Amino acid sequence: MTASLAERLRAGTVLGAEGYVFELERRGYIKAGPFVPEVVLDFPGAVRELHREFLRAGAEVMVALTYYAHREKLRDVGREGELEEMNRQAVRIARSVAAESSADGGALVAGNVCNTWAYDPDDPATAQTVRAMYAEQLGWAVEEGVDFVISETNDYLGEALIALEVIGGLGLPAMVTLAPTQPHLTRDGYEYADACRILAAEGAAVVGLNCDRGPRTMVPLIARIRDAVDCAVAVQPVPYRTDAIAPTMETLTLPNGDRAFPIALDPFTCTRFDMAQFAVQARELGVDYIGICCGAGPHHVRAMAEALGREVPASKYSPSMELHPMFRADVSAKDAAFLQTWNA
Numbered sequence: 001m002t003a004s005l006a007e008r009l010r011a012g013t014v015l016g017a018e019g020y021v022f023e024l025e026r027r028g029y030i031k032a033g034p035f036v037p038e039v040v041l042d043f044p045g046a047v048r049e050l051h052r053e054f055l056r057a058g059a060e061v062m063v064a065l066t067y068y069a070h071r072e073k074l075r076d077v078g079r080e081g082e083l084e085e086m087n088r089q090a091v092r093i094a095r096s097v098a099a100e101s102s103a104d105g106g107a108l109v110a111g112n113v114c115n116t117w118a119y120d121p122d123d124p125a126t127a128q129t130v131r132a133m134y135a136e137q138l139g140w141a142v143e144e145g146v147d148f149v150i151s152e153t154n155d156y157l158g159e160a161l162i163a164l165e166v167i168g169g170l171g172l173p174a175m176v177t178l179a180p181t182q183p184h185l186t187r188d189g190y191e192y193a194d195a196c197r198i199l200a201a202e203g204a205a206v207v208g209l210n211c212d213r214g215p216r217t218m219v220p221l222i223a224r225i226r227d228a229v230d231c232a233v234a235v236q237p238v239p240y241r242t243d244a245i246a247p248t249m250e251t252l253t254l255p256n257g258d259r260a261f262p263i264a265l266d267p268f269t270c271t272r273f274d275m276a277q278f279a280v281q282a283r284e285l286g287v288d289y290i291g292i293c294c295g296a297g298p299h300h301v302r303a304m305a306e307a308l309g310r311e312v313p314a315s316k317y318s319p320s321m322e323l324h325p326m327f328r329a330d331v332s333a334k335d336a337a338f339l340q341t342w343n344a
């Protein structure tokens with residue numbers, strides 16, 4: 001019997017993992033630019049494999065890859081007719097991998113909706129468009145079987161509230177997270193902590209932040225949210241070294257002045273140790289759902305799981321540097337000569 005989201009949150013920290021779109025783009029299965037998850041239909045095995053890698057690394061939630069799998073985006077790539085199949089297939093893949101979990105309580109399956117780029121707070125008609133998009137995506141997800149729904153990368157509180165209403169109408173727990181692209185406010189002008197308080201009051205089971213900011217610039221914002229709400233809090237930063245000068249991954253610049261986002265962020269990537277440290281810091285702050293977003297690799301997730309005191313299937317292959325020819329205590333005379341070169 002799989003432990004529910006509520007049971008897991010009561011028992012301790014839930015570890016999540018996302019970043020499917022960026023990782024599958026790097027692997028050659030998603031086109032940067034539109035970032036539509038066509039891979040779900042074209043190479044389902046690639047999606048299954050990445051789910052499995054995150055699962056082995058300790059992720060407790062398999063998030064169906066329906067990010068941007070909505071009507072507006074599929075129209076952009078001429079695949080609107082495959083919308084339903086893409087959404088259903090994504091949930092089926094996530095479910096099949098979650099069933100492979102050998103962890104206590106197994107793994108959960110989350111449906112997923114995101115910012116639509118169709119919402120305009122000044123145009124009430126767009127609210128109806130967005131509601132219809134979420135309703136059709138999540139209707140299919142519910143039929144295929146999800147345990148809860150993650151509504152994420154929300155720029156507008158207004159759009160997040162529409163998602164929350166649709167999820168609630170389907171009788172599922174909702175985790176709703178905002179994309180903190182601005183210093184303090186959502187695009188419709190709410191302090192992030194206030195927006196989360198409103199989402200909690202409207203019934204969200206989990207509220208918080210995901211994407212855009214790396215750990216260093218996301219943690220101060222999540223601390224304020226933790227203080228503002230009584231419900232569970234989620235944080236899923238990008239594994240990039242954002243700072244006071246470039247607080248989001250979109251503002252990071254390369255030495256030649258070019259924007260690094262979205263496909264030249266590699267030099268800013270956090271190490272697994274950075275992400276391990278972040279996981280501990282987030283738990284100390286009282287964050288309940290700790291995860292990672294765009295840019296994530298399974299090595300980050302495993303390091304986070306282990307920093308939280310867990311042994312996961314991929315721990316079998318965790319580093320043993322004492323067995324490295326150069327780093328072992330009894331390094332041979334020949335290898336010692338090599339090491340001198342490394343240290344020069």
Ligand SMILES: [Zn+2]
Nearest residue numbers: 211212293294
């Ligand atoms: Zn992201």
